Structures are given as C-alpha cells and as structure tokens.
Amino acid sequence: xxxxxxxxxxxxxxxxxxxxxxxxxxxxxxxxxxxxxxxxxxxxxxxxxxxxxxxxxxxxxxxxxxxxxxxxxxxxxxxxxxxxxxxxxxxxxxxxxxxxxxxxxxxxxxxxxxxxxxxxxxxxxxxxxxxxxxxxxxxxxxxxxxxxxxxxxxxxxxxxxxxxxxxxxxxxxxxxxxxxxxxxxxx
Amino acid sequence: xxxxxxxxxxxxxxxxxxxxxxxxxxxxxxxxxxxxxxxxxxxxxxxxxxxxxxxxxxxxxxxxxxxxxxxxxxxxxxxxxxxxxxxxxxxxxxxxxxxxxxxxxxxxxxxxxxxxxxxxxxxxxxxxxxxxxxxxxxxxxxxxxxxxxxxxxxxxxxxxxxxxxxxxxxxxxxxxxxxxxxxxxxxxxxxxxxxxxxxxxxxxxxxxxxxxxxxxxxxxxxxxxxxxxxxxxxxxxxxxxxxxxxxxxxxxxxxxxxxxxxxxx
Numbered sequence: 001x002x003x004x005x006x007x008x009x010x011x012x013x014x015x016x017x018x019x020x021x022x023x024x025x026x027x028x029x030x031x032x033x034x035x036x037x038x039x040x041x042x043x044x045x046x047x048x049x050x051x052x053x054x055x056x057x058x059x060x061x062x063x064x065x066x067x068x069x070x071x072x073x074x075x076x077x078x079x080x081x082x083x084x085x086x087x088x089x090x091x092x093x094x095x096x097x098x099x100x101x102x103x104x105x106x107x108x109x110x111x112x113x114x115x116x117x118x119x120x121x122x123x124x125x126x127x128x129x130x131x132x133x134x135x136x137x138x139x140x141x142x143x144x145x146x147x148x149x150x151x152x153x154x155x156x157x158x159x160x161x162x163x164x165x166x167x168x169x170x171x172x173x174x175x176x177x178x179x180x181x182x183x184x185x186x187x
Numbered sequence: 188x189x190x191x192x193x194x195x196x197x198x199x200x201x202x203x204x205x206x207x208x209x210x211x212x213x214x215x216x217x218x219x220x221x222x223x224x225x226x227x228x229x230x231x232x233x234x235x236x237x238x239x240x241x242x243x244x245x246x247x248x249x250x251x252x253x254x255x256x257x258x259x260x261x262x263x264x265x266x267x268x269x270x271x272x273x274x275x276x277x278x279x280x281x282x283x284x285x286x287x288x289x290x291x292x293x294x295x296x297x298x299x300x301x302x303x304x305x306x307x308x309x310x311x312x313x314x315x316x317x318x319x320x321x322x323x324x325x326x327x328x329x330x331x332x333x334x335x336x337x338x339x340x341x342x343x344x345x346x347x348x349x350x351x352x353x354x355x356x357x358x359x360x361x362x363x364x365x366x367x368x369x370x371x372x373x374x375x376x377x378x379x380x381x382x383x384x385x386x387x388x389x390x391x392x393x394x395x396x397x398x399x400x401x402x403x404x405x406x407x408x409x410x411x412x413x414x415x416x417x418x419x420x421x422x423x424x425x426x427x428x429x430x431x432x433x434x435x436x437x438x439x440x441x442x443x444x445x446x447x448x449x450x451x452x
Contacts, residue, residue, distance in 0.1 A: 028342075029349050032428060036419025043356055043416040050354040054361065057352050058368075119369050152354070154364050161357035 053152035060151045072148040076141055076159065079166040084140040084173055085131065091175030092182070094168050101143075101158060101172055109175070110182040119154060126176045127184035140173045217378065217452050224395045225450045236393040237320060237448030240400045244321025247314055253303025262298035264291070264322065275326035276444070279431040281339040288343040290430045292319050292402055293422045312421070319402050320391050320448045327447040331388060333434040340431065343424075347432025350425055360414035362429070382436030385443075392449030400448065403430055 022030070034041045049068060052060065060068060078084065092110070095103045104113055106120035129135050141148055144159030144166070158164045164172065175181050228235050248259045264274035265282070279290040285297050295318045299305045335344040354361045370381035380386040390403040401409070404426045408418035419425035 025345075025349075029346060029353075032346050032350070032424040033419075036423040036425040037417075039417035040411075040419040040423075040425065044353065046353070046355050050359065053354050054349075054352045058354075058361075058363070147359075154368060156357070156359040161359075163357060 049147065049151075056152075058152040065151055068151045069148060072145055072151075072157075072160075073141075075157075076145050076148060077166050078140075079170050084136050084170050085177060086167060086170035086174045088171070088174040088178040088181040090168075091171035091173065091178075094164065094172050095175050100163060100168070103172070106155070111187075112182065123176060123183060125184060127179055127181065131177050136173065136177060139176055140169055143172050144169045221395070221450060221452050224452075228450075235448075235450055236395075236398075237391070237400065237450055238324075240317050240320035240391075240393070241324040241448060242321075244317035244319070247318055248321055253299065253305045255302070255304035257303055259295075259298055259302065259318070262294070262302055264294055271322055271325040273326050273329050275323045275447070276329050276332045279333070279340075279343070279427050279434070281337045288339050288427055288431065290403070290427050291322060292316075292404055293427060295319060295322070296422055316391065316400050316402055316405075320400060323391050323447040326444055328443055328445065330441070330443050331385075331434055331438045333431060333438045335431065335435060343428050343431050344435055346424065347428035347430070350429055351432055356414055356416045358414045360416075362410065365410075382433040383440035385437050385440060387430070387433040388437055388442050389445040389447075389449030389451055391447065392445075392451045394451055396452045 033044050036044075046054065049071060052064065052068065056064070079086075094100045095109055096113070098105070103109060103123075104116045106117045108116040108118070108122045108124050109126075111124050126139075138149070142155075143164065145157045146153040146155035147157055147160075156163075159166065159169050176183055178184070225235065251258050261268045263269075263282075263284075264271065265277050265280050266272075266274055275291055278294065279288050281288050282294070282297070284301070287293075289297060292315055295315050296307070296310055299310055299315075300307055335341045351362045354364075365379050366381050366386060369379055370384060371379070387403055387406075390401065390406055392401055392406075393399070394401050404421055407426060407429055411418040
C-alpha cells in the first residue's frame with residue numbers, strides 16, 4: 001500500500017517536472033498552435049531535434065552538435081541486402097518526382113532538366129568522386145538523413161520521414177554516383 | 188503517412204512543376220508575365236479582377252445586413268469608425284473592444300458579428316474576401332506602418348517570429364528556410380523574398396494562375412500546404428501572428444504596399 005502511494009507520488013512529481021521544463025513562452029506558443037485547429041496542431045508537432053533547430057534558428061551551438069549528429073545517425077536504416085547503390089534509372093525517376101525526392105527543387109542533377117532550383121549545391125558531375133565505400137556511404141547517408149552530417153540542414157530527411165525507403169535511397173545514390181547516369185555524362 | 192499531394196499541388200500551382208519546366212524552354216520572368224497578364228485584362232475586360240472584388244466588397248460594406256440590419260460603416264479599423272483611408276497600413280493591431288490583436292480579415296469578421304449581429308457560422312468566406320479587397324483598396328501604394336506597441340501586439344509579434352522558425356512536418360520546413368536563407372534566390376522558377384524585402388505587401392491579390400482572390404491568410408495557408416503542413420484555421424492566432432511578424436519586418440525594411448488588390452501569379 002505505502003509503496004504504491006509513494007510510486008504514485010513520484011510519478012506525479014516527474015510529470016510536474018517535465019511540464020515545467022516547457023517555459024511559459026513555449027506553453028503560450030503551443031496554445032497559439034492549438035488555436036489554429038487540430039489538424040494544424042497535429043502537423044506542427046515537432047520531434048526533439050526539429051524543436052532544437054527551431055530554438056537555435058537553425059544554428060546549433062557547438063556543444064549541442066555532437067549529440068545531435070549522433071541521434072540523427074542512429075536513425076539511418078539500410079537496405080536488407082546491404083547494397084547502398086541500386087539502379088540509377090529508378091533513382092532518376094525518384095530524384096525527379098515532386099512527390100518523392102523532389103530533389104530538383106533545390107539541386108541541378110541532369111543538366112538537361114530545365115528550371116532546377118539552386119538552394120542546394122549543384123550535383124552535375126557528382127560521380128567524379130568515385131564509388132569507394134566511403135563515398136557511397138556518405139552519399140546514401142546524406143540522402144537518407146541530411147541532418148546526420150549537417151545539423152538543421154535545409155535539406156529534409158527524406159529517408160527518415162519515409163519519403164524514400166532504404167531501397168529507393170540506394171537507387172537515388174546510384175543516380176548520383178553511377179558513371180552511366182546522365183548526372184555524370186562526359187561533357 | 189502525411190499527404191504529399193499538397194507538396195505537388197504547391198509546385199504545380201506555382202508553375203514550378205515539371206510539365207511547365209519542360210514546356211517552357213526559356214525561363215519566363217514571373218514579374219514580366221504578371222505584367223503581361225495584367226495588361227491583357229485591362230485591354231480585354233477594361234477592369235482588373237481585383238477591382239471587381241473590391242467593387243463587390245464596397246456594395247456589401249454599405250448594405251444593411253445581419254440581424255441588426257446595419258451597414259459596416261461604423262466599423263472601426265483602428266483609425267476611428269468608418270475611417271478606411273490607410274486603415275490596412277496599420278493592421279494587425281490591438282482592439283480594446285474585442286480585446287485581441289486583429290488583422291483586416293479578422294476585424295471584418297468581428298464587426299460583422301458585433302455590429303451587424305451575424306453568427307460566426309453564418310459568415311461567408313467569400314464575403315469577407317470581397318470586403319477585405321474593398322478596405323485594402325483604400326491603402327493602395329501606401330507605406331506599410333506596422334509597429335507593435337502594446338504588450339498584446341508585442342506578444343503577438345513574438346509568437347509570429349516563433350512560428351516563422353518552427354521546423355515541422357515530413358519536409359522539415361519552416362518559413363525562414365525559403366524566405367530568409369534563400370531570399371533573393373529561386374525555388375524552381377519563383378523568386379523568393381524576405382519579410383524585410385517586403386514579402387506580404389501585395390495582398391489581397393488576384394492570382395491569375397489560380398483565377399482567384401487570395402488574402403494574406405490565404406497566401407500563408409498556401410505556403411503551409413506546400414510543405415505538407417495543414418494550414419491553421421482562418422482568423423486564428425497563428426494567421427494573425429505570422430501576419431504581424433511579416434508586416435512589422437516589412438515596415439522595418441521601409442516597404443510600401445503595391446497597388447491593392449494586387450495582381451500576381
């Protein structure tokens with residue numbers, strides 16, 4: 001009886017503690033978000049690192065970076081067969097499709113694609129860096145979870161959010177690295 | 188899984204979609220294109236669609252309506268009852284009678300409820316839009332002058348700034364990523380401006396690509412949809428907070444409103 005009472009009290013204390021960790025301003029922000037309607041509030045929910053990026057206006061202080069990158073790295077999943085480079089042709093379609101990668105919104109890839117955005121670095125000739133294990137893994141990881149190498153990057157975490165499956169991520173990786181891909185056509 | 192068709196909707200509606208990129212070999216300058224479309228309207232119809240909405244709003248404004256059967260002529264937009272000249276330039280602001288910070292659209296709704304006796308659920312969105320176009324037309328090309336002063340206005344501005352940086356959704360987006368980090372650049376074909384550069388200074392506007400009148404709230408909703416976040420309800424705090432944030436920054440950047448209602452893509 002007594003211990004149960006004690007556990008209950010402890011739980012209440014803990015709940016109180018976590019609640020009070022959210023300052024009055026953050027509570028006010030949450031209240032405003034809720035007033036926008038339940039669907040808005042639902043889609044505005046943040047994971048821990050989205051909240052951290054918002055708090056620091058997308059520029060993390062150095063002491064936060066290490067743990068942030070570690071948490072993001074832990075989110076990366078790989079294809080069951082372990083192959084990080086798939087079929088570049090399927091990758092091309094995924095790269096282009098606005099519902100999937102939508103990569104042209106920010107990157108040039110195949111230089112023939114008109115009207116590509118320039119928020120991200122140009123990727124024409126990306127395959128020049130070769131297909132060593134390190135390059136392939138870096139590229140795969142970047143596409144699956146951009147935040148695992150660059151905290152709060154503009155580039156969204158396509159794999160983490162399920163926009164690309166691990167297999168699809170491998171296809172897009174091939175689109176960038178395969179020497180036969182139009183990204184790497186000799187010019 | 189959240190709805191991704193919203194993202195594609197954004198791209199298509201903004202003319203950033205693939206089909207457009209492929210059919211238009213040359214990148215059209217969106218400003219020149221808007222200018223061309225505007226001239227076309229002037230020549231063929233003799234009137235701009237925005238002016239039609241404003242005329243419709245003017246009629247509604249003067250009509251005796253609602254359960255109290257009065258017009259909106261006694262509505263106070265912050266400069267005194269019935270004073271419309273330049274009213275939009277100082278909105279959103281705090282109103283003592285409703286005890287909240289209101290933007291133009293919200294203020295119109297408040298007056299329809301409190302003055303005319305409408306029930307909130309009776310109010311038609313299209314009426315509010317036409318009325319917004321009419322009242323805004325009295326601030327055409329005037330300098331924006333939104334300076335939060337009261338504690339309520341300052342609090343609302345701070346909320347807006349927080350929402351501006353709020354990263355969420357499966358595109359990990361916030362407003363700042365496109366409108367600050369990339370201001371002056373392009374997302375696909377669209378040039379993007381920052382609040383200091385005057386973002387939000389052309390609304391309400393007729394968007395010829397959508398063939399509809401968009402208020403500032405509609406435009407905010409459109410950007411939320413584009414990053415697969417369900418937009419906040421009209422007249423809700425997030426709408427007003429983001430508006431006061433953007434218009435305060437536009438004031439700091441010494442920007443003017445364009446012709447109102449605006450004419451844009």
